[in-house]
Each structure stands twice: as C-alpha cells, then as structure tokens.
Amino acid sequence: MAAEAIVHQPEGSDAWLRVWRDIVKRAMPGIFIYPIFWAVIAASSGFHKLHPALSWSVVAALTGISIVRLINAIYLTRVQPEKRQVWQGLFWFGILAHSGIYGSMFALSLLSGNAQFSLLMAFSGAGIVAGGVNSFSPSRNLAYAYAIVFLSPGIVVALWSQDLWVEAGFIVTYLFYMWNLVRQQNAEYWVSLNNERTLALQSRTDSLTTLNNRRYFDEKLKELCHLSSRDHMNLSILVLDCDFFKAVNDKYGHDFGDECLRQVANVLTTNLPRATDVCARYGGEEFSIILAGTDLQGAQLVAEKIRNKIEKMEIKYKNITTKVTISVGLVSVRLDNFEVGLPERLFKYADEALYLAKEQGRNRVVCSVASTALQAGKVKTASL
Template sequence: MARTGGGGSDPLPRVLDVPSSTSPPVPVRRHGWRDDLGSEALYELDRRGASGVLVYLFCWLGIAVSFDLFDQTPALAWSATAVMVAIASVRLVVHLSFPAMIARDPVRARQAHAVMPLLNGLTLSVVTSFALRWEPAAAAHAALVLVAGIVCATATMVFAIDPVIRLGMPLTVLGPYTLVLVVGLHAADLLMTLLILVFAVYVLRASEHVYRDYWTSQSRGAELSDRAAQLQQLSETDALTGVANRLHVDRQLHEEWARTRRDGDQLSLLLVDVDHFKSVNDRYGHPAGDLCLREIAAALVGSAQRTSDLVARWGGEEFLVLLPDTGPDDAHVVAERMRQAVAALRPLVGSTELRVNCSIGVVSVSGSWMAAHGPAAAVALADDALYTAKRDGRDRISVAVT
C-alpha cells in the first residue's frame, strides 16, 4: 500500500553527559553502624574475609608452639586458643550462611560480619598485653607485637570498605596494648606508645583512600549503569511519540515469533494507519501533525492494557501493535478498542479541534503457520488487511486470513 506523508522529522535524542575521568569527585557517603552497605559490598566483604577465617588461630598457634606457651603459661595459652577456635567457628558459620543472612536482614548480616574480626583483633591484643607484663610469656612478646601490627594493617586495608571495621580494627588490636604501655610509665614504653599512635594514624589514613576509592568507583559504576540504561531506552524509543521505535519492535517481533513457534501459541499483529494524515500536515502544518501522532500513540498505549503488548511507531503515521498469546477474536477486540479511542480524540490546534480516525489491519498467526513463514510475511498480511480497510472506506478494521 502507498505510504502517505510523515509527521515531520523526529528530533534527535539528547546526548547524555557520561562521566569522564575529569568529572568532579563523587561525594562519598559515610556509613554508620546501622546502615545497609548494599548486597554487592557485603558479598565483597565476605569474599575478602573468607581466606582469613583461620589466620588468627594459626598465627597464635604458631607463636604458642614456637615459644612453648602451652607449658610455660597453660592458662593463657589454652584460654586464648579456646577463644580463637570459638571465633573461627562462628566466622565459618557466618561465611557459609552469609547469603541467607543478607537476604533476611542485610544490616544484621553486616554487623555479624564486622564483629568477628574485631573480636579476633581484641583477643590478640589482650594476649600481647599479657606478654608485655607477664614474665612467663615475655619470650613471645616481640613475635606477638609483630603479628599484631601485621594483622592490624592487613585487616584494616582488607575490610576498609566497611568503616566500622576500618576504624574498629586499629582500636581493638592496638588499644588494649597501648593502654598497658601507658600505665607502665616507662620512657621506653612511652616511646613505643608514640610509635603505635603514628602507626595507627598511618593505617587509618591509608585505609581512608581504600574506602574512598571503592565507594567512589561504586558511585561511578551506578551512575554509568543508569546512563547506559537511559541510552538503551533512547535507542529503543521513538523520540516524537515516546512509544517503541521500529528497531525495537522489529527485535521484539523476532523474539516473540521464535517463542510462539516453539510453544505453539498464537501471535497477533495490528497495523494502524492514521486516515487522511497528509491533509492534516498540509492544512495545519507539521507541528499539528506531530501533536496528533503523540495523542494517537498515547491512545493506542492506553488501549493495549497488558504489559506484554507493545505499541511501536512503524514509520510516518503508521503504528505496529504486537499482541503475544492473542488469537483473532481477542485481537479484533483490542483493535476495536484502539479504533474507538483514536476516534474519540480531539487534538486542539489553536482554537480548532481536529477529528482523527484510523484504519487497522489485523493478522493472527499460529505456531504451525509460522513453521512455513517468517515475521515479514505476517507484517505483509497485516499491511494487505490495512489496505482493504482503507479501500472499504477507512475508520474500520480488516482482518487478514492466514
């Protein structure tokens, strides 16, 4: 069938401003104890901590065995071992059940995850403090201080994306030991205290960069994902009418065609053409034609009703409606509803109310028919039916026979 004039040229979609490396810094949100970090960050924390579940226990057992602490200080050695075994067991249970915990209550999952390494650090600090002041354990003091420093720096960096652990780890690992040093009031102890404070400040400052880098990248990633979704939507949307464009509906048609053919269902197509649209453009101008197309598109979308139905601008003043799982009777009902909705429109151009009508070609195909034909054949049948509706007087529906 001959196509009549279009509704004016479509404006090009606005180009989105995608963040670049020179974009201003993204504000980093500060997370409190009761804040939800988000499932992605929680899974990342669990992944980072999984390899360290038994590290504290093995480090302690290595030192205790090397310096014969189970014989020299059995109460301290066995007590610390029992505590670390208990914490490691709980950490292992938390790790194995973490996905379920996140699904149930992400805030409590985060809190449970944060408490475990802090308790490990606190236990190590208490043992190191005993070694500082208790003669039977003094031989292991230097090794414990070295391990405590390494654990403090490593765990703070590894878990820096959670500010509770980032701030809590230096406090729990270094705090009790520093307190014991200060109480001693010896010059050497005060110097050691100063070195620990400098070390703690360094670790906190360094971990601040890790925290900021992670959450800045998360913010950037979320922003880029949103922009990508917007660009995807723009690429699938007709800029004038806001409905799907031909590229999108053509892709959806092929997908539905394959699904319908596989499942043996029915698929219906409606080809809608605005009657005498060229005369609207010629008499009132392209802006009036664009107004009519926008209102007609809205009327068609409002008449489709199901979320699976797709209304698209096929070209010019033509629209293609895709109706999955729809037979000929139901397709005719939808077509009639659309015809009446368009006929009820009164686009206002200045002080003039326009009357618009449409003709609709309907085709319904089954899986067996699809086995021998492609989507283009169905569209051609709908176009033939539309031509019949135009020939028979317009403002009517014609159903193709397959």
C-alpha cells in the first residue's frame, strides 16, 4: 500500500483511498481476462478435449474469482477506513488467486507436450503479467507478489524437468525484468502523485498563514452540508474578524499586520477540538471555521475559548508589542435535508452575526438567531 512504495509518500485515509481507487481503476479492465483467455486457449489448442474436467474446473474457478474481484472492486473504495484492511485483504486474495491458477496452468503447459498450448500460454502469460504489474505498481508489494506467484510454478516445473533449462532461464529473466519494471513504475507513480498533491495543497492554502483558503473552505462547507444533512447532524460555522485591524496596519505597518495574522491563525489551529475541523483565512483579516457534528453550546465554547486566548495574547514583532481582539459570529443548526444554496445561506447567517458583534462593541461572540429559531431546510434568506 502507500507505505510499501518509496519515501515521501502521503499517509492517512485520503491517501489510502486515492491509491486504491487508482489500483482498482487500473485493474478493472483485466478482471475477466483470465477465464476468457483460458477458455479460448484450452479450446483452440485441443487441451479441453484431453482434459475436459480440468478445463471446465479452471474456467469455473477463474470466473468465480473474477466475480468476487468485481464485487470487491465496487465496494473497496467506498468502505470506511476502519474496515479497509478486510476489503484490501480480499483484493489481494483475488489477485493472487488469479495469478496462481493461471500461472499453474502455464506451468502445466510446459509439461503437456502440446506445442500450441505451450506457445499460447506463454504469450498470454507474458502479456497478463506485464499488464498486471503495471496495474498494481502503485502498491509495490502487491505487484511483486503478483509476478512471483504467477511465474514461480513455471520456474519450479522448468527446473524440475531436466530438458527445460532454457525455458527456466527465460522465465527467471522475465521475472527480474518485471521486478525492475515494478520499481520504475512505482517510483514514477509516486513522484506524479506527490506532485499532484503538492499542487492541490498550494491551490487550497493561504500563503501567508498556511491555513486553508476561501476556495477550499467553500468546497468543504458544501461537502459537509451534504454529509450532515444525510446523517441529520449538527453543523456549526464561525466567522471571525480582527477588530480595528486597519488601525494596526496603519500604526505598525503591513509587516507587523502580517505577523499578527499569522499568530492569530496559530491560535485558531491550536484551539480547535478535532483535526477534522476546518479552519480557513477567508480574506483580509477574516477567518472562518466549520465544526461538523458540533451543537450550539459546543460551538459557543470553542468560540469563547479562541476569543479569550487572542484577547490575552501579546503580538510581538521586531521590538513591537501590542494586543488585538476578535469578534465572532456563529450559526449552529441541525441539518435534516440539503437544499440548493444552503451552504451560502448558513455562511451568511454567521457573517451577519459577526456584524452584530461589531455593532455591539466588538471582542465578543454573537450567535445567529438561525441557531435556535430555525432548522435546516426551513431556513429563509429573509429570516434575519
């Protein structure tokens, strides 16, 4: 999996999901290639006439495994992270079962005395192995295991038979070639994926504070509104603004103002209760937070904790020391259904609560009336 390939690989459930989505997508076209190739080769070479029971048994086994793999592929990228090991293990089982059975039939073809059967199995086996290691190369261990399980029966049979030393040499050489191919393709995959993730991170990150930016916040708010509506959960949004920040910039300069924003951002990230909470610089001196699964009381506690920490914090930069305060507007509702425009309306309620906090004297937390008077799906723009 992710930890199996090379250094600098991303970790966590998101990385795992991305890698296995790629592997499943790559492997999908070849799921039924095994029973199809075997049936065609056994019939065209005459092998099925000499060994009908074995031929049909192999067709049945390969087809059954293909069906299991198809079902597994459909569900693998949908499972919860805590259940992924079971489905990933089943994926491995299907891959290695296919390679083991087909590889054993290839080994049998070396002893069959049927030149056409041996030739077709050799050509098809070489192509299947090459395609397989390419498909599974994001997981280097899986690709290695696949090639070894597929080719080992042929190597053993060729070495055991004293007149197949040349064939044994070819198979071993091909295995080493596949081994090196896996290493190269695995490295290329992870370099490409890391570059992609770096660009994605840059596109969603505020360069000054290293918080998420407005674009990411808006995308995440929409996603969490969908999820919270589906699960009938609470969702809280906080909008925070530094009080009299223009005066700070005018008095101390923009360099000091930038440092002030960085230190405020640090307080926000270090005082959020969960790693899954979303914190972003929404623009200028305004920040925004999403607390999924948090009710009004919990959101108020978080907001007051942050407000209190910032009020007591001293901003120090180049022999200059000052203090700042923040005003906070929040909305917290239980979402029962999703409507078009719901994320925007909820953010507007929190933003309007922020303006009320400013009007009431700043350095305070104000809750939107939507938090107590309204339910998601019933909210109206004119409610406030």
